[in-house]
Amino acid sequence: MTENNENLEKADAELASAPVDEQAQEQAEEAIEQHKKSHRKRAMVLTVIFAVIAALLVTAFVWPGWARKTATNSAAVATGQEEVVAVDPVALPSNATDLEKILPDTVGSYARGEVKSTTVWQSAEPVEEYEVTYTTGDSSADIQLTVGQWTASQYAKEQYDSLIHNLNSEATATGKVNVGGNETGTYEIHPAPDNKKNSVVVWHNETAVMYAVGSKNAVNNFFANFPY
Numbered sequence: 001m002t003e004n005n006e007n008l009e010k011a012d013a014e015l016a017s018a019p020v021d022e023q024a025q026e027q028a029e030e031a032i033e034q035h036k037k038s039h040r041k042r043a044m045v046l047t048v049i050f051a052v053i054a055a056l057l058v059t060a061f062v063w064p065g066w067a068r069k070t071a072t073n074s075a076a077v078a079t080g081q082e083e084v085v086a087v088d089p090v091a092l093p094s095n096a097t098d099l100e101k102i103l104p105d106t107v108g109s110y111a112r113g114e115v116k117s118t119t120v121w122q123s124a125e126p127v128e129e130y131e132v133t134y135t136t137g138d139s140s141a142d143i144q145l146t147v148g149q150w151t152a153s154q155y156a157k158e159q160y161d162s163l164i165h166n167l168n169s170e171a172t173a174t175g176k177v178n179v180g181g182n183e184t185g186t187y188e189i190h191p192a193p194d195n196k197k198n199s200v201v202v203w204h205n206e207t208a209v210m211y212a213v214g215s216k217n218a219v220n221n222f223f224a225n226f227p228y
Helices: 002-016 022-061 074-079 153-167 216-225
Strands: 110-112 128-135 143-149 173-179 182-192 195-205 208-215
Touching: 143 153, 143 216, 153 182, 153 195, 153 208, 173 195, 182 216, 195 216, 208 216
Parallel strands: none
Antiparallel strands: 110 128, 128 143, 143 208, 173 182, 182 195, 195 208
C-alpha cells in the first residue's frame, strides 16, 4: 500500500514538472492579441464614420443656414469634356460674409464678376443681399444673380413665394432642391417678364433665396451647376 502511494506521488510530481508546450502557448496568446487589435480597429472605424455623419449634418443644416447640393454639369456630361472658363473670376473682398462666400468662383463655363450689395429686396427685410454677374466673356450670355439671406427659413420661403407671384406667368419647370436626399427648398423657372427670350430661375435653400436671369439655355445650365 505504501509502495502504491509512493508511486502515485512520484507520477504526480513528474506530471507537474512536465515541460509546457511553449509554442502552442505563444500561438494562443498571439491569436488573442490579433482578435483584440481587430476589435479595436472596427471600433475606431465606426467612431470615425459616426463623427463624419454628425459633422455633415451640422454643416448642412445648422450653420450657416443653407445646404450644398451636388452640381450636375449637364454640358460636360453631354460632350464628355469639362467646360472651359474663358475669363478669370473677380476675387471676393477680404471681409466677405458667409453668404458672399457661397458664390462660387465659377459655375460651369461662367466666372463670377464683382459682388455688390443691393437693396432690391429691402422691403422683405433680409439680413443681407447681393447681386453679381456671372459671365463667359460674352455679355449677351451673362447671368444676373441676386441672392439674399433671412433669419429663418419661413421668411426666405415668403420672399420666394412673393418673387414667383410677381413673375405672373406659368412656370416652364418646377422641382425640389434636394441635398443628401433631404428637401431643403424648391425652384421654378419662368419666362423673364421683360424679355421672353430669357428665363428666370428662382429657388430657395433653407434661409437663402436666389434669383437668376439670362438666356433660356444659359439659365438652365447655370442652375444645374450652381452648388447651393
